[in-house]
Amino acid sequence: VQNRITDKKIEPLELLNKVREEAHGGNVLFVGTVRNKGGNKKLAFIEYEVYRELAERTLQAILLKVKRRYPNSRVEVIHRYGRLSPGEVSVVVAASSEHRVEAFKACMYTINLIKRQLPVWKKEKYLDGSENWVRGERI
């Protein structure tokens, strides 16, 4: 188990330091955070639900796919679950390459796959007491 799925607070720079190399001059860090509203309602928090075992496997498969497309980049990912307040970090993708263009591309490719494939669900709870499942995509 890689523990890329966690209920602990994420430290983005720690993840970036895992993928950095002396030969690499382009390092990109994507940090996804919880917004303070959902639609036009003020958000209290989001409850993240995950199918952990499948999510770990899916992340492994995504990283393999990224490696095939960007063989000279190093990429790592971490995704949080549980109750997250506005401003908290929910997902981080760190990509390191020799040059910036490949690092940006590898990072973007990875986060897009995560959005479409990771078995994660979000329930938004609002300050007015109402709640809503965030509309998703079919895996």
Next chain:
Amino acid sequence: LRVRILYFAQAREARGKSEEILDFQGSSVKELLSLIGKENPSLGRVLKSCSVALNMKILKDFNKKLSEGDEVAILPPVAGG
């Protein structure tokens, strides 16, 4: 045939639990979904938009036959990030 069913998100809420073991007379995933959907119409509505993972593999074909001890996960549309 005994299978373990995992429910997530809207499916979990509709079913009122996150997992169960079911003794099942049919043979395919499709039959299983139709059975649990009939027993619980609000779950049935959710199922229409769900994907299914059989033993942690996303299923393309719901006609797939089930085996004793299989794990069937009901996955509503995902919204990670």
